[in-house]
Amino acid sequence: MKTGTKEAIAGVVGKNNFTDSLIDMVSYSYDASDHNHRPEAAVWPTSAEQISKILVMANEEPFPVIPRGAGTGLTGAAVPVKGGLILDLCRINKILDIRIGDRLAVVQPGVVYSDLEKALAPYGFFFPPDPASGKVCTLGGNVATNAGGIRGAKYGVTRDYVLGLEVVLPDGRITRTGANCMKTSSGYDLTRIFVGSEGTLGVITEIILKIDPRPTATRTARALFPSLKDAGQSVTAITHSGIIPSVLEILDCNTIKVLREQAGMDFPDVEAMILVETDGYTEGEASFQMEKIIEVFRENNATGIQEAESAAEAEELWRARRSAGSMAAKLGINNVSEDVTVPMSRVPDLLERISGIVAKYDLPFVIFGHAGDGNLHPRIMYDRSDPEQTLQMEKAVEEIFMATCEMGGTLTGEHGIGLAKAPYLKLEHDAVAMDLMRSVKKMLDPNNILNPGKMSL
Numbered sequence: 001m002k003t004g005t006k007e008a009i010a011g012v013v014g015k016n017n018f019t020d021s022l023i024d025m026v027s028y029s030y031d032a033s034d035h036n037h038r039p040e041a042a043v044w045p046t047s048a049e050q051i052s053k054i055l056v057m058a059n060e061e062p063f064p065v066i067p068r069g070a071g072t073g074l075t076g077a078a079v080p081v082k083g084g085l086i087l088d089l090c091r092i093n094k095i096l097d098i099r100i101g102d103r104l105a106v107v108q109p110g111v112v113y114s115d116l117e118k119a120l121a122p123y124g125f126f127f128p129p130d131p132a133s134g135k136v137c138t139l140g141g142n143v144a145t146n147a148g149g150i151r152g153a154k155y156g157v158t159r160d161y162v163l164g165l166e167v168v169l170p171d172g173r174i175t176r177t178g179a180n181c182m183k184t185s186s187g188y189d190l191t192r193i194f195v196g197s198e199g200t201l202g203v204i205t206e207i208i209l210k211i212d213p214r215p216t217a218t219r220t221a222r223a224l225f226p227s228l229k230d231a232g233q234s235v236t237a238i239t240h241s242g243i244i245p246s247v248l249e250i251l252d253c254n255t256i257k258v259l260r261e262q263a264g265m266d267f268p269d270v271e272a273m274i275l276v277e278t279d280g281y282t283e284g285e286a287s288f289q290m291e292k293i294i295e296v297f298r299e300n301n302a303t304g305i306q307e308a309e310s311a312a313e314a315e316e317l318w319r320a321r322r323s324a325g326s327m328a329a330k331l332g333i334n335n336v337s338e339d340v341t342v343p344m345s346r347v348p349d350l351l352e353r354i355s356g357i358v359a360k361y362d363l364p365f366v367i368f369g370h371a372g373d374g375n376l377h378p379r380i381m382y383d384r385s386d387p388e389q390t391l392q393m394e395k396a397v398e399e400i401f402m403a404t405c406e407m408g409g410t411l412t413g414e415h416g417i418g419l420a421k422a423p424y425l426k427l428e429h430d431a432v433a434m435d436l437m438r439s440v441k442k443m444l445d446p447n448n449i450l451n452p453g454k455m456s457l
């Protein structure tokens with residue numbers, strides 16, 4: 001930044017909302033990925049107007065501006081890879097309105113996911129995407145990455161709930177997209193261009209979210225399978241049965257082994273485990289669905305079928321899934337967790353392909369994920385200080401991406417592209433689509449000031 005720029009920025013937000021201290025710059029150089037690079041300064045703006053003024057200044061000089069929520073992203077999307085100014089949105093954090101009669105909530109981007117959950121609970125409503133990082137991540141970050149979670153099978157992802165946005169464009173103009181309504185067919189769908197745009201097209205300063213009544217009854221069960229094929233056939237048969245479980249998770253044999261050896265959980269030596277939850281507005285509704293699913297499990301050679309009889313038993317069943325990531329992480333100094341996604345019927349094939357690929361590279365790995373929406377999380381453990389192991393990990397990840405795309409899948413079901421997957425975007429999208437994406441970026445941000453270096457744009 002030029003001499004005097006930092007003072008001018010501090011003049012816009014106020015001295016207390018500006019920092020360039022070393023400790024803050026180091027903190028802002030990371031997200032939850034392996035990537036890091038220091039910014040030159042950071043601000044905590046308190047209004048869209050302040051952000052607009054900063055973006056006008058950024059275009060004049062120019063300098064990069066990187067929007068940031070809680071920094072829990074797993075792809076380096078909030079890492080200031082070209083330096084510049086971090087725009088930390090945590091102080092724009094009010095729940096502006098909850099309108100149950102209109103089935104919507106209006107929120108600012110810095111609201112933490114679980115704070116909205118708490119605010120909706122007394123009305124019996126919820127905002128379903130439920131990322132595992134929900135206690136810390138922000139709704140702005142969720143919209144910017146199109147975050148998803150464990151309930152994706154039945155309830156979809158963030159994109160399915162965004163009715164409208166207020167956005168500050170890279171040139172400083174402030175606009176509103178979408179409508180305060182359950183539906184609109186008015187003009188191009190600008191809202192969807194900004195959802196999942198990872199802070200490269202605009203800064204989200206207000207969000208209108210659709211909310212749902214929360215089901216009051218749930219049933220939980222677990223089944224073990226002697227072969228991946230049986231587990232895969234169960235998933236397909238559940239879909240054919242017409243039941244859509246609220247959660248349908250699969251864990252591979254390596255994950256089961258890790259849970260046995262690292263967490264002392266008493267599991268036999270099987271190829272796969274499925275954890276399932278059904279929900280409804282009466283006990284009967286949730287139980288009816290679970291009975292059908294258990295019938296499917298039996299028809300597909302499941303062993304060790306266990307249905308929870310109490311909330312405590314359900315919690316104990318979920319402990320396996322919740323512990324999977326942290327227990328696996330014990331197998332290596334560093335780990336990388338991907339979120340490749342395929343059409344649901346291809347989940348067993350993808351599990352086999354990934355196992356074959358990673359085994360070649362002789363690195364510890366586990367695979368678990370959301371069988372209900374085709375989204376798997378292969379996690380590979382390695383030592384970043386060892387160049388050979390790092391190279392092996394990178395080769396394995398690239399092969400996983402190639403296999404996923406060959407199977408008609410996508411590089412990312414929920415984490416986004418960021419820096420980590422930018423080199424592979426063209427594996428999934430054809431040259432025309434890549435060109436269109438670059439044109440959209442160039443039209444909105446001709447000086448490339450907003451979060452440059454991300455998504456291959």
Ligand SMILES: Cc1cc2nc3c(=O)[nH]c(=O)nc-3n(C[C@H](O)[C@H](O)[C@H](O)COP(=O)(O)OP(=O)(O)OC[C@H]3O[C@@H](n4cnc5c(N)ncnc54)[C@H](O)[C@@H]3O)c2cc1C
Binds near residue numbers: 137145
């Ligand atoms: C333990 C753990 C578990 C996780 N589990 C899940 C999971 O289940 N599902 C899932 O989808 N993800 C998960 N994640 C990843 C992460 O939490 C999500 O990507 C989340 O949506 C990021 O939110 P954030 O507030 O931390 O955003 P950040 O990491 O700060 O930013 C992410 C991106 O959004 C942009 N951005 C942030 N706010 C704005 C804004 N207001 N306007 C424009 N751009 C903005 C940033 O520039 C960046 O590109 C997990 C991460 C961790 C560490």
